[in-house]
Amino acid sequence: MFMQLLEEIIPNYKDRITFYKVDIDKEIDLANIFQVRGIPHFVTISKDGGVSPGSGALNKETLKYFLEGLLLK
Numbered sequence: 001m002f003m004q005l006l007e008e009i010i011p012n013y014k015d016r017i018t019f020y021k022v023d024i025d026k027e028i029d030l031a032n033i034f035q036v037r038g039i040p041h042f043v044t045i046s047k048d049g050g051v052s053p054g055s056g057a058l059n060k061e062t063l064k065y066f067l068e069g070l071l072l073k
Contacts, residue, residue, distance in 0.1 A: 002040040002057040009060070013067055044070060 003021075010019055024031035024039065034043045034054060044052040058066065 005057075005060055005063065009063060009067070013071075016071055017067065046070075046073060 006019070013019075022030060024036050024041075034041075034051075036054065038056065040057045041054045043054045046052075
């Protein structure tokens with residue numbers, strides 16, 4: 001369900017935010033680096049390389065608020 005929400009919202013941000021989908025069953029090392037303990041899980045990485053802790057599924061309004069906040073940084 002969260003992926004469907006992302007697919008709906010991503011086009012609104014495609015020119016300003018880069019999104020990546022990772023198969024954690026295939027990318028085990030990457031999942032360990034970002035301490036993925038469950039799915040859904042997302043991590044943000046700023047332009048300067050700063051990493052924000054991952055989070056689980058969000059509802060549409062919270063996700064939009066979160067993404068807009070990233071753009072203000």
